[in-house]
Amino acid sequence: MFTSTERIRSDAQSIALYLESLLSNKYQIPTFQRDVVWEKENVKKLWDSIYKFYPLGSILIWKTNTKLESHREIGGLKFADNFHSNEYQYILDGQQRTTSLLTSIYGGKIANNENFNPTLYIDLTIEHTDAIDDTSYTKRFLFWDEIDDKEGQLKANTRKTKRYQDKLIVSLLDIINKYREIEKTFIRVLMENTIILTYNN
Known part of the structure; x- marks a missing residue:
């Protein structure tokens, strides 16, 4: 007879490692899980919590030697359909967050919005604020x-396009893969301007 502590245990893991494990078929999402309701605002709020080091809650994983029918695609990203193992790990709670994290970093496709690119970018020039009603995340995190100013046609995005070209707006995947390079670019731009960059749309 197992005790509850033996049956359920917590395991802290970085977001990057968790997603790598998912992409390598370590975790599966069973098909009985409800469909994901993906919204831009909620994805930005999720990353704002990460940015501010707020707890994200737990993701519940069920380990079993039983093979269930599982999703072959998450956020448009394909997974092996002939995966076999001695032990399977199914995501029972946390599919929404998992899909949001996965598509924010690696891109993909959103159901019912196939032409939309869910890759998320961060504007490094947006200042952090401690205000309780802070909405700066809507400007800090961008799709x-x-x-894109569509080659000058969309004037509202012109300055953001320029910051992207100056590598002051970068993708989350670039932060993972090119952190030192991004840090050097940001410091160089700050030094060249000799002022604190502020957001000016």
Whole structure:
């Protein structure tokens, strides 16, 4: 007879490692899970919590030697359909956050919005504020349709396009893969301007 502590235990893991494990088929999402309701605002709020080091809650994983039918695609990203193992790990709670994290970093496709690119970018020039009603995350975290000025046709995005070209707006994947390079670019721009950059749309 197992005690509850033996049956359920917590395991802290970085977001990057968790997603790498998902991409390598360590975790599966069973098909009985409800469909994901993906919204831009909620994805930005999720990353704002990460940015501010707020707890994200737990993701419940069920380990079993039983093979269930599982999703072959998450956020448009394909997973192996002939995966076999001695032990399976199914995500029972946390599919929404998992899909949001995965598509924010690696891109993909959103159901019912196939032409939308869910890759998320961060504007490094947006200052942090401790205000309780802080809404700066809406400007700090951006999707490509909020950056692209379509070669000057969309004037509202012109300055953001320029910051993207100056590498002051970068993708989350770039932060993972090119952190030192991004840090050097940001410091160089600050030194060249000799002022604190502020947001000016």
